[in-house]
Amino acid sequence: MSPSLAAQLFPGDVVCAETSPLPEGLPIHAIEAEAVVRANPKRRREFAVGRQLARTALGQLGFTDASIPVGPERGPVWPIGSVGSISHTDDYCVAVAALHPPYRSLGIDAEPAVPLEEALWAQVCTPAEMRWLEGQAPGARGMLCHILFTVKECVYKFQAPISRTLLEFQDVEVILDQRSRNFTATVVRAGVPGFPCGTTLLGQTLVSDSLILAGIY
Secondary structure, X not given: OOOOOHXXXXXXXXEEEEEOOOOOOOOOOHHHHHHHOOXXXXXXXXXXXXXXXXXXXXXXXXXXXXXXXXXXXOOEOOOOOEEXXXXXOOOOEEEEEEEOOOOOOOEEEEEEOOOOOHHHHHHHOOHHHHHHHHOOOHHHHHHHHHHHHHHHHHHHHHHHHHHOXXXXXXXXXXXXXXXXXXXXXXXXXXXXXXXXXOXXXXXXXXEOOOEEEEEEX
């Protein structure tokens, strides 16, 4: 896929690898296979594509044929000296990787560019976000809520390797700048290791004809 969509969200020293549609029959390492031994074929395919893209990105950083197993918190375990993040939809997959240091973590999330159904809005949004959403044009609210969802997923992936904590949607409050597509995400839950309540994270979103992407570094 060219030009890279994900690369638009990160500095040049963050390596991005992406593909659409998802190829079939990619191999995975034995230590990785343990995580999907009971998964259905669709999940195994998505997992294999994500690992192959992650290896491609890591290879550009000097990590040859690296394994990326699944850790106790169910997230990918990156080789020592690297950080990364993986995301996919039904027909798109992306992996990003960088050296650690200087980066302490990366987060990326991809979602289909369709409005989020209204029944889910209150689950995704904090009260402040719901008030903001209600002030937007009615026809835009579903898509804007899906962007908020994507940002929160991205933030969760960013913090999880550091905090080892599973956050809920209400634990992060997002402010979107619709003009620049930048976002500010504030942790509003106490007791998250490495991310005290009030911690502010900055990132960027991108919306194409088919995808919503959010990235943070």
